[in-house]
Amino acid sequence: xxILVVGGGTGGTILANNLARRxxxxxxxxxxxxxxxxxxxxxxxxPGLLYVAFGQMxxxxxxxxxxxxxEPCIDFHVxxxxxxxxxxxxxxxxxxxxxxxxxxxxxxxxxxVPEQVPGLTEGAETFYTEESAVKMFxxxxxxxxxxxxxxxxxxxxxxxAPIEVVFSLHDYFKARGIRDKVKLKxxxxxxxxxxxxxxxxxxxxxxxxxxxxxETLFNVKEVDAKNRIVKSEEGTEYAYDLLIAIPxxxxxxxxxxxxxxxxxxIPTDRYKLTMNGRDNVYVLGDTTNxxxxxxxxxxxxxxxxxxxxxxxxVKIGAPVxxxxxxxxxxxxxxxxxxxxxxxxxxxxxxxxxPNKSMHWFKMAYNQMYWTSVxxxx
Amino acid sequence: xPENKVIDARNTFCPGPLMxxxxxxxxxxxxxxxxxxxxxxxSVADVPEWINKVGHEMIGSEKVGEVWHIKVRxxx
Numbered sequence: 325x326x327i328l329v330v331g332g333g334t335g336g337t338i339l340a341n342n343l344a345r346r347x348x349x350x351x352x353x354x355x356x357x358x359x360x361x362x363x364x365x366x367x368x369x370x371p372g373l374l375y376v377a378f379g380q381m382x383x384x385x386x387x388x389x390x391x392x393x394x395e396p397c398i399d400f401h402v403x404x405x406x407x408x409x410x411x412x413x414x415x416x417x418x419x420x421x422x423x424x425x426x427x428x429x430x431x432x433x434x435x436x437v438p439e440q441v442p443g444l445t446e447g448a449e450t451f452y453t454e455e456s457a458v459k460m461f462x463x464x465x466x467x468x469x470x471x472x473x474x475x476x477x478x479x480x481x482x483x484x485a486p487i488e489v490v491f492s493l494h495d496y497f498k499a500r501g502i503r504d505k506v507k508l509k510x511x512x513x514x515x516x517x518x519x520x521x522x523x524x525x526x527x528x529x530x531x532x533x534x535x536x537x538x539e540t541l542f543n544v545k546e547v548d549a550k551n552r553i554v555k556s557e558e559g560t561e562y563a564y565d566l567l568i569a570i571p572x573x574x575x576x577x578x579x580x581x582x583x584x585x586x587x588x589x590i591p592t593d594r595y596k597l598t599m600n601g602r603d604n605v606y607v608l609g610d611t612t613n614x615x616x617x618x619x620x621x622x623x624x625x626x627x628x629x630x631x632x633x634x635x636x637x638v639k640i641g642a643p644v645x646x647x648x649x650x651x652x653x654x655x656x657x658x659x660x661x662x663x664x665x666x667x668x669x670x671x672x673x674x675x676x677x678p679n680k681s682m683h684w685f686k687m688a689y690n691q692m693y694w695t696s697v698x699x700x701x
Numbered sequence: 702x703p704e705n706k707v708i709d710a711r712n713t714f715c716p717g718p719l720m721x722x723x724x725x726x727x728x729x730x731x732x733x734x735x736x737x738x739x740x741x742x743x744s745v746a747d748v749p750e751w752i753n754k755v756g757h758e759m760i761g762s763e764k765v766g767e768v769w770h771i772k773v774r775x776x777x
Contacts, residue, residue, distance in 0.1 A: 479724045483715050515747045519717040541754050543723060558754045572727075587728050594709075615713035615721050651715065669712040 325356050325638060328423055330405050330415065331431030332362030332390050334370075334697060335609035335623030339429060339631050341699030344395035346635035351397045356638065358397065359425075361417060363404035365390055368454075369693050371620065374485065374656070377451035377460040378492050381690075386454070393698055405432075408582045410602060427604050427634055430590060431627075432579060434481055434610035434618060438571040441477060447549030448475070448569035451489070463566060464496060469505030470565030475544045475554055477572030478513050481610060481618040484665070486510070486570050487518055487527050488656045493568070494534050495659040508535070509562060511542035511554075522675045523655070523665060530657070544569070573618065575611055589613035594669070595646035597630050606630045617651045624696065625650040631699075654686040662686050703732035711740045711768055718744045719751060722773070726757070729775045734760065737771040744769055 329340045340360050350356040367390045375381035394400050403417040414424040436452045438444045449464075451457040472493060476486045490510050497503040510517065510531065516524040517531065517538050531538055543557040547567065555561040574580070575588020584590050584599075591600040592612040599605040608630055609623030616622050626647050633643035649669030656662045657678035664682060665673035676682075695701045708725050710718035718739040725735055737748060745762055748771050752759045760772035 478720060478727065479716065513723055514717070514719045515750055519720045520715045521743070541751055543755070558751075559756075587724070615710045615716060615718075617715045649712070665715075667714045672714050 325426045326424060327356060327358050327427045327429070327634065328415065328425035329358070329360045329429045329431065331429075331433060331609075331611070332360055332364065332367060332400075333431060333433045333609065333623070334620040335433075335627045336360065336362070336429065336431035337367065337390070337393055337697050338624055338699050339431065339608065339627035340398050341393075341395050341697075342628060342631035343634055344397050345699065346631060347638060348397070350638060357399065359399040359401070359423060360394065361401050361403055361405055361415070361423065362390060363402070365402045367393055367697070369690070371482070371693075372690060373451045373454070373457045374488060374492065375690075376454065376457040377489075378464070378496050378659075379461050380659075383454045383458060388694060393694070395699075405578060408578070408584060410584075410605060413604070425604075427606070427637075429606045429608065429630060429634075430579075430584075430599070430611055431608050431623070432576040432611050434573045434575055434588070435577075436571040437574045438477070438569070440572050440574075441544050441546060441569075443547030443549045444477075444544065444569055444571065447547035447552065447554070448567040450569050450571050452481070452571055460568070464493075467502075467506075467566055469502050471507045471509065471563065472566045472568065473554055473562050473564040474508075474510045474568045474570075475542065476512055476570040477544055479573055479618065480570045481573050482653075483519060483617050483619070484523070484653050484655050486512065487523065489568060489570075490531070490536055491534075491656060491658040494536065499659070507537070509537040509539065511539045511544075511556070511562065513541070513543045515540050520665060520667075520673060522673050526663075526675045573610070579611065585613055587613075594649070596633075596643070597626055597647050606634070616649055617653065619651060619653060621653055622651045625652075654682070654689065656683065656686060703730070703734065705734045705736065707736045707738065709738050710744075711738050713741075717741070719747050722748060723751075726773075726775055731775055731777060733775050735773050735775070737769075737773070739769045739771060740767055742769075744771060748773070 449460040518524040608626040629647040661678035662683035663678040710721040758774040
């Protein structure tokens with residue numbers, strides 16, 4: 325059996341390593357071939373970008389060689405897929421090679437598309453790439469006071485990030501002794517300050533306590549970078565001195581080009597994690613169209629479910645479990661406190677008050693990630 | 702030709718039904734109808750609130766079993 329994993333991000337890497345261990349004897353005997361195709365020879369710990377934006381981590385701390393994270397029995401190639409030929413059970417890569425498969429896992433992830441909002445690239449700082457996070461830090465460092473706006477594109481990866489960046493901005497300016505010179509205003513697309521009701525209920529009084537203003541039902545329409553004004557689809561606007569944006573996202577271009585899913589999001593069964601209409605194609609992480617957070621955490625739990633099912637199909641001919649929608653997200657409530665949200669399809673999160681222990685646990689997890697992505701944690 | 706799109710946002714806490722609707726509204730063409738499936742009682746109030754503020758058209762909402770079917774049309 326040929327198992328092909330497309331994508332070497334969090335989900336693809338955890339899945340491949342988990343599967344390699346479960347199918348160790350089958351791979352050694354040559355009955356299973358496990359191949360990964362990735363666009364990069366490096367693996368980035370993306371949550372670390374928030375820390376880079378505040379000068380708390382250096383960019384080189386975010387990377388490891390992808391090959392060093394993979395079980396040796398995984399046949400790894402840096403050769404991204406350029407065409408999915410699902411009817412023929414094969415893909416064609418950038419180098420022109422054809423890889424045939426019996427089981428395909430698509431974990432290509434998502435990309436930022438700030439260009440979808442006119443003026444956003446020119447007018448706003450962001451932290452969803454290494455370059456932009458470093459640039460944001462330099463802008464923050466030079467900032468001496470004024471009006472800071474936070475705006476949020478839809479859809480976006482890491483739904484907790486808008487809240488976290490506000491708390492981090494508050495603590496950053498406070499530490500520099502200029503918080504009283506900064507007017508901090510947060511703008512959010514729906515009618516409360518976070519999509520998770522429990523997070524909104526917790527964060528609202530925290531914002532009030534910290535003097536953070538907020539405007540809800542604000543979907544970014546355009547940014548007038550020259551005059552420093554951000555305008556919403558709803559007809560309101562905000563004049564800023566410094567604008568921080570969570571950029572909108574789409575799935576990868578190859579997914580859209582091959583018409584696997586509108587917006588680059590592949591229609592996926594929410595429990596089996598198979599592509600709709602394709603029982604031998606699994607989809608995980610940001611690539612799905614599921615109403616699930618686009619986070620490494622969701623990709624992690626989905627990868628475990630898929631790995632367990634592919635292995636059980638090999639061993640007993642049937643899958644053994646469903647994905648239950650589980651997500652676990654740390655929430656940094658500034659530079660020295662944190663909490664978390666854990667939920668699934670049926671059970672909402674039960675948010676606890678932030679504390680220092682949870683913050684240090686997150687700090688530890690920033691290092692433990694490399695164990696986690698190897699499928700060991 | 703305008704399309705009718707069903708958005709299955711049942712049993713989701715994050716990103717949640719309204720955020721899902723906003724995502725699909727961005728992908729839709731003017732004239733398309735979007736039907737949001739939601740098990741969140743709050744959707745009955747917060748979807749019309751956003752639709753009215755942003756200027757799209759609210760067609761109606763109906764509860765079938767435990768699921769709200771909320772229909773809207775993209776107008777701009």
